[in-house]
Amino acid sequence: MSTLLKVILLGDGGVGKSSLMNRFVTNKFDSHLFHTIGVEFLNKELEVDGQHVTLQIWDTAGQERFRSLRTPFYRGSDCCLLTFSLDDGQSFSNLDNWKKEFTYYADVKDPDNFPFVVLGNKLDAPERQVSGEDVRQWCHKNGGQPYFETSAKDATNVALAFEEAVRRILALDDRADHLIHNNTVDLEKKTHPDSSCC
């Protein structure tokens, strides 16, 4: 039996969250995807560094009007993929808000040590507005989170980014396994919903 890990995609509407999930899980891309309403999830089994895991990828609606439909699903996430679009500077500026929203609703006690992965999507787009240097600075200020520039359209770095999410979670779990013997850590209860919703 493989471990079930929950990762959640957050970021502004239109940055490509659904496209990244679809690329990773089904290896398809749709250039006229309709915006997401609420949340959806897909499972994918994979092997990372010899460990078999089932990744449960939760894709959320980025548009502000769907806020109350997405926030109840943040709890129990093992990793959060903070996503923006490289051709949309505003979507990068909003990463702070996304991190705050996640931290609040997922009830994360120590955000700088929570496994986030930052994704700058639409690397293929011609009009780049966000420099890699600015993103790396943001990541540095926010606990040294890893950063990937991706394209759901041509599949650049998509698998790599999801695999990094798994690595980050497994690295934390190893530490927790080690600490639990000393009785110093209180492992959070994980919820494993078994149906798609909204």
Ligand SMILES: Nc1nc2c(ncn2[C@@H]2O[C@H](COP(=O)(O)OP(=O)(O)OP(=O)(O)O)[C@@H](O)[C@H]2O)c(=O)[nH]1
């Ligand atoms: N050129 C390019 N277009 C992309 C890429 N990823 C997504 N798109 C396009 O951008 C638009 C929005 O993509 P979605 O995946 O629906 O964005 P989203 O983040 O899920 O948006 P919401 O569901 O509203 O939060 C779609 O028309 C996609 O085809 C990419 O890597 N490159």
Ligand SMILES: [Mg+2]
């Ligand atoms: Mg979507």
